[in-house]
Amino acid sequence: MSKKNAWIVAIIVIIVVIVGSYAIFHKSSKTSPSTAYSSTSTSSSKSSQTQAVAVNNSILITKTNSSTGSYLADPSGNTLYTDGSGSTGVTNCASSCLSAWPIYQDKGAITDLPTNISTIKRSDNGEIQYTYKGAPLYYFSSDNQGQVTGNGVSGFYVAKP
Numbered sequence: 001m002s003k004k005n006a007w008i009v010a011i012i013v014i015i016v017v018i019v020g021s022y023a024i025f026h027k028s029s030k031t032s033p034s035t036a037y038s039s040t041s042t043s044s045s046k047s048s049q050t051q052a053v054a055v056n057n058s059i060l061i062t063k064t065n066s067s068t069g070s071y072l073a074d075p076s077g078n079t080l081y082t083d084g085s086g087s088t089g090v091t092n093c094a095s096s097c098l099s100a101w102p103i104y105q106d107k108g109a110i111t112d113l114p115t116n117i118s119t120i121k122r123s124d125n126g127e128i129q130y131t132y133k134g135a136p137l138y139y140f141s142s143d144n145q146g147q148v149t150g151n152g153v154s155g156f157y158v159a160k161p
Contacts (some may be wrong), residue, residue, distance in 0.1 A: 057114040059066045059130060062161045065148045071158035072132060079148045080104055080137045084155040088134030094124040101156060103129040104137035132159055 053151040054062040055072060060080070063073045072080045081101065083092050093101045106119050113119070119128045120136060130137045137159055140150025151158045 037071050054078055054079065055114075055116075057117075058115060059117050060132065063146075065158075068148055068151055068158050070161055071148065072137070072161055074104060075160045076101050079143055079146075079150070080132075080159040081140055081156040082132070082135040082137065084157050089120055089131065089136075091120065091122050091124070091129065091136050093136075093138060094122075097154075100141050100154065101138040101150075102141060103127060104139060106130055 054070070056062065058075065060072050060075070061075055062070050063077065063079070064070050074080060083101075085092050091103075093103075103122070116133050118131050118134070120131055121127075122129055138156065140153065142155065143149050148158055150156055
C-alpha cells in the first residue's frame with residue numbers, strides 16, 4: 001500500500017471513530033413533546049418533593065390554579081374535566097348531561113396523538129372525544145376561558161396531568 005493510500009485510510013478511520021464516539025456519547029436528549037418535569041409542592045407537616053408531569057402539546061396544556069394546583073386545559077386555556085366515576089374509555093355523560101358537560105371533541109381526526117392522549121368514539125352520537133390516560137375529557141359549560149368553576153360539581157373534577 002502506498003504512503004498516500006495509508007494516509008487516506010487513516011483519515012477515514014479517524015472520521016469513523018469521531019462520528020461513532022459522538023453517536024455513542026451524545027445520545028439524543030430530546031424529550032417527548034408532551035412531557036416535561038417540574039418540582040411540586042411541600043406539605044405543611046413535612047417537606048416532600050415529587051415530580052409532576054406537565055403537558056404541553058397541540059391538544060393539551062398544563063395550567064395552574066391556586067385552589068386546584070396543576071390541571072389540564074385545551075390550547076386556548078379552557079379547563080378540562082373528567083367524570084369522577086373513574087371509568088376509562090367509557091363515556092358516562094350523555095343526553096342532558098352533555099348540556100352542562102360538553103365533550104372535548106376531536107374535530108380534525110388527528111392520527112398521530114401525543115403520549116397519554118387518545119380518542120374514543122361515543123356510542124350515543126358517534127362523535128370522537130379526546131381522552132387523557134383513558135379518561136374522557138369534558139368542558140364545564142359555566143366556565144369562561146381560564147376559569148375553574150366546575151371542580152367537584154356533579155362528580156366531575158379538573159383533569160390532572
